[in-house]
Amino acid sequence: DSDMPLLSVPKEVAVGTAMLGVAFATGMLAGKRYPSFFFGTPSGMIGKNSPLRQYILDHSLREHPILKKLHLLTADHPWGRMMVSCEQAQLMANLVKLIKAKKVLEIGVFTGYNALNMALVLPDNGRVIACDINEDYAKIGRPLWKEAGVEHKIDLRIKPAIQTLDELLASGEAETFDFAFIDADKESYNEYYEKCLRLIKKGGIIAIDNVFWNGKVLKPRKDDLAAQSIHRLNEKLLRDARVNISMLPMGDGVTLAFKL
Secondary structure (H helix, E strand, O other), X not given: OOOOOEEEOOHHHHOOHHHHXXXXXOOOOOOOEEEHHHOOOXXXXXXXXXXXXXXXXXXXXXXXXXXXXXXXXXXXXXXXXXXXXXXXXXXXHHHXXXXXXXXXXXXXXXXXXXXXXXXXXXXOOOEEEEEEOOHHHHHHHHHHHHHOOOHHHEEEEEOOHHHHHXXXXXXXXXXXXXXXXXXXXXXXXXXXXXXXXXXXXXXXXEEEEOOOHHHHHHOOOOOOHHHHHHHHHHHHHHOOOOEEEEXXXXXXXXXXXXXX
16 A cells, blocks of 8 residues: 555543554554555545544454454554555455456565455365565565465465566466455556556456555655656546446545456
């Protein structure tokens, strides 16, 4: 996820069990820090203190106990803010289940919260090809993948994602994947998208995270290569006849591209 400027979360956020869903959904517990894009960004999303946001989370988030465990571990990590928002991960898992996916790509794993979320809904012979360049973060999640009984469904490949995607294409796996989630270095987003589009079947879905980049896509600075890259891809997706799209105001913005 993104590493945007941070705000402090008041300790009152964690008071009472009704408030725990809010703490989990922001990826941080009381006293921790979280990205400002979760609330009140230029995207016009629901405000930080909105009772409606609490209501949404309290009435929609269904976090598996082991997912919650990994969430708490990730929240304690210095880079815990990079974790995908829980309600967004839940949507990804629901989409994976809806299309009866068996082969999933994830570009950007971090501690493996989203990989675990998707693995939990895949059939026993399903696979998540999980791409990252940092094994240390994934070591946090791996014991919990095992505890959840889904470690065999997650194929973690530690090398540049472009290399893994090229290897999959070279081994004849084009149009064999059902779903892809892109959440890694923003400057490479277009390349990830193009390669995922070749690997995904017709009717498959590519989910692209951080498409708002904390609102910086509204007026990308010349020196902000990430914002420029995301903005260019957003403009391209609008006109891309190979897919149908929906851009959702969830987390830091997520675009769903449905391959035609």
